[in-house]
Amino acid sequence: MSLKSDAAVQSAKTGYDVNRIRKDFPILKQLVHGKPLVYLDNAATTQKPLQVLNALEKYYYTMNANIHRGVHALSQEATEAYESSRIKIKKFINALGKNEIIFTRGTTESINLVAQSYGRKYFNEGDEIIISQMEHHSNIVPWQLICEEKKAKLRVIPIDDTGELVFEEFEKMINEKTKFISVVYASNSLGTVNPVKQIIELAHSFNVPVLLDAAQAVNHLKIDVQELDCDFLAFSGHKLYGPTGIGVLYGKVNHLENMPPYQGGGDMIAKVTFEKTLYNELPYKFEAGTPNIAGTIGLGAAIDYVEKIGLDKIASYENELLDYATQKISELSGLKIIGTAKNKISVLSFVLENVHPHDVGTFLDFEGVAIRTGHHCTQPVMDRYAIPATSRASFGMYNTFEEVDVLVNGLKKILEVFG
Ligand code: PMP
Numbered sequence: 370m371s372l373k374s375d376a377a378v379q380s381a382k383t384g385y386d387v388n389r390i391r392k393d394f395p396i397l398k399q400l401v402h403g404k405p406l407v408y409l410d411n412a413a414t415t416q417k418p419l420q421v422l423n424a425l426e427k428y429y430y431t432m433n434a435n436i437h438r439g440v441h442a443l444s445q446e447a448t449e450a451y452e453s454s455r456i457k458i459k460k461f462i463n464a465l466g467k468n469e470i471i472f473t474r475g476t477t478e479s480i481n482l483v484a485q486s487y488g489r490k491y492f493n494e495g496d497e498i499i500i501s502q503m504e505h506h507s508n509i510v511p512w513q514l515i516c517e518e519k520k521a522k523l524r525v526i527p528i529d530d531t532g533e534l535v536f537e538e539f540e541k542m543i544n545e546k547t548k549f550i551s552v553v554y555a556s557n558s559l560g561t562v563n564p565v566k567q568i569i570e571l572a573h574s575f576n577v578p579v580l581l582d583a584a585q586a587v588n589h590l591k592i593d594v595q596e597l598d599c600d601f602l603a604f605s606g607h608k609l610y611g612p613t614g615i616g617v618l619y620g621k622v623n624h625l626e627n628m629p630p631y632q633g634g635g636d637m638i639a640k641v642t643f644e645k646t647l648y649n650e651l652p653y654k655f656e657a658g659t660p661n662i663a664g665t666i667g668l669g670a671a672i673d674y675v676e677k678i679g680l681d682k683i684a685s686y687e688n689e690l691l692d693y694a695t696q697k698i699s700e701l702s703g704l705k706i707i708g709t710a711k712n713k714i715s716v717l718s719f720v721l722e723n724v725h726p727h728d729v730g731t732f733l734d735f736e737g738v739a740i741r742t743g744h745h746c747t748q749p750v751m752d753r754y755a756i757p758a759t760s761r762a763s764f765g766m767y768n769t770f771e772e773v774d775v776l777v778n779g780l781k782k783i784l785e786v787f788g
Contacts, residue, residue, distance in 0.1 A: 404737030454669030559708030615664030
């Protein structure tokens with residue numbers, strides 16, 4: 370039996386009905402250049418189901434008001450909806466308390482918050498901060514900024530040819546100078562899922578806190594922050610079928626309590642005088658100004674949606690898609706997969722001999738296929754493999770085996786034309 374028919378049997382067994390799911394995503398019905406849209410750019414952002422769109426619309430149609438300080442009915446309703454999203458997220462990642470859930474604009478802002486707030490307070494000259502060679506720029510630059518300011522040193526765990534971290538190098542690198550570790554849970558350009566539990570265990574044996582960039586993990590892997598024992602975890606709503614402009618920083622309460630505010634303004638204060646300002650309690654100390662209320666409510670709806678289908682079912686379906694796509698494109702001569710780690714999320718990066726990824730992306734676009742080409746905000750990964758860019762197909766809960774076939778046929782055509 371082929372991988373595809375095995376998967377069909379398996380999906381029937383688990384009750385995963387991709388056609389039913391697709392009906393919830395109105396955008397997928399459209400044609401692009403006269404061809405049915407095949408959206409394979411889910412690692413950049415995912416599409417939004419009706420349930421999320423309806424939640425956004427309902428908020429603006431029926432309860433738009435500023436939150437927290439209003440005594441009137443709309444403000445109370447909006448506050449309740451906003452705070453109920455916080456509780457959903459707490460449960461979704463199994464945080465100990467809702468005061469450990471801070472709303473931000475996304476992964477980028479969450480990491481900057483920790484780098485600026487924790488780093489300003491605790492980093493000193495000569496300290497070492499460890500990241501990895503496969504980080505997204507948003508988990509590199511914030512640490513460079515604070516390292517420059519504090520004269521601390523950034524150290525980088527290398528990756529091997531398959532795209533896995535060289536753990537022994539990490540073991541050699543960590544020492545009494547290490548003050549912080551920030552690593553990606555799952556890589557957006559290689560697909561690698563990192564052994565984060567082992568990293569955290571080793572880091573904690575040196576008393577070093579760990580931040581996980583879970584931007585790509587949150588919609589593929591069940592996250593339990595207590596089980597992982599991570600100190601911080603960052604993710605974006607838009608990669609989890611939620612709106613853009615809303616994200617989360619999870620932090621252990623003892624860290625958050627000891628960290629100074631990141632931004633000042635309304636809502637983050639308990640009392641302001643010109644002489645001294647007292648800060649609000651957690652999590653509000655880190656939520657200055659009017660937040661993305663609609664986005665937060667939309668993210669809550671996205672989590673409800675994902676949980677109703679079951680993240681485990683989604684993940685196993687996506688793994689089947691990845692296996693099928695990997696097998697199919699491995700059969701094409703003149704194509705090389707970049708990122709062949711044993712444990713991967715459904716991200717498939719590749720390069721074609723003699724064809725620039727940009728041309729691959731443009732050609733596929735005319736076939737209705739949306740993939741991403743470029744460095745994927747991971748330029749050091751491109752340097753590691755001595756390539757300027759890759760083409761990347763990334764699969765979400767609504768993609769189908771037939772869509773993988775469309776991608777593969779498009780690639781065959783490109784290889785014929787350019788090959
Ligand atoms: N880290 C990783 C691994 C990512 O894939 C992304 C988004 N591509 C980010 C961080 C940044 O996320 P955002 O742009 O939503 O802040």
